[in-house]
Amino acid sequence: MTIRFYAPHWGNTLPFATFCQNVKTAGYDGVEMALPLDEAEKHEILAVLKDYDLGLIGQYYQSFEKDIDEHAKNYAKYLRNLISAEPVFVNCQTGKDYFSFEKNKRLFDLASQISEASGIRIIHETHRGKSLFAAHITEEYLTQIPDLRITLDISHWCNVHESLLADQEAEVAAAISRTDHIHSRIGHPEGPQVNDPRAPEWAEALETHLGWWDKVVETHKRNATSLTVTTEFGPATYMPVMPYTQMPLSNQWEINVHMMNLLKARYQG
Incomplete structure (x- = not known):
């Protein structure tokens, strides 16, 4: 089993080439980011990534339209834009927490069609405000959509459920069994991101998240499949x-570099 680590472009304020140089020097394998719709801008970004031999995980987050028809139209537009760059895969913040199951499933089905046509995986992130915003809701989608694969950003669920999820073991286990990608941010019962995971007051939250990620790694080792991690502490x-x-x-x-080195030592050391 291999684990590859990606840096989030989210929060970067440096020139893109400087950012990529720092990403490469730090020891990352690539970058997770959205791409502009403008073709010239997109090709410039892809050229810089190639120059630094960095992989790309495409990121979709533009889930803003309340009307489902307009939402689906823009969803497909942005997914196809990412697919055209031939990323490692696309990570999607799919749907809305207030959409019905049927509306969100329409988007999952659309992503599946685009993925099958292109041969590029599209997986779906557990994220507040989106379709997979809560542990028990995600379990329902995983049950109803057998081929659904996810990015586990479980920090959001700690915030949504105001807990470290001790009372939702079955729901968490279901999510872990379908995880292809991890966002290694540490959440806590009152927020999606601790101020510094190195601080001793967050030891319980850190150890709880590490325990969840250990189980994801164990699953991929058992299945001899690859795993990716984006160290997605935000600005x-x-x-x-x-x-x-x-x-x-x-x-x-x-x-983020600390989290990468921590997980490399834990899983590759």
Whole structure:
């Protein structure tokens, strides 16, 4: 089994080539990011990634339209734009938490059709505000859609359920069994991101997340399948900030590199 690590482009303020150089130097295998619809801008990004021998995980998050027909139209447009770049796969924040099962399933089915036509995997992220926003809701989708594969960003569920999910073992186990990709952010009962996972006050949250990820790794080892991880701690104000100054409490880049090195030592050491 191989594990490849990806850096989030989310939060980057550096020139893209400088960012990619830092990503490569840090020891990442690639970048997870959305792509612009403008063809010239997209090709420039892809050229820089190629220059630094970095893989691409396409990221879709533009789930804003309340009308399902308009939503599905834009969903397909952005997915096809990502697919055209031939990424490793596409990670999708699919649907809305207030859409019915039937409306969200329409989007899952559309993604499946695009994936089958292109030969590129499209998987779906557990994310607040989207279709897979909660553990028990996700279990229903996994039961009803047998080929559904997911990105496990379980930090969101800690926030949604205001707990470290001790009372939802079966729901978490179902999600772990269908996970192809991890977002290794540490959540807690009152938020989707601790201010610094290195701080001792977050030891329980860290160990709980590591326990979940251990089970994902064990599943992929058993099945001899590959696994990918994006160290997706976010910038301010996802990163908690000081009042008035709005200065972030920690350094996003340093934390993400720390998480990569922690997981490399744990799983590849």
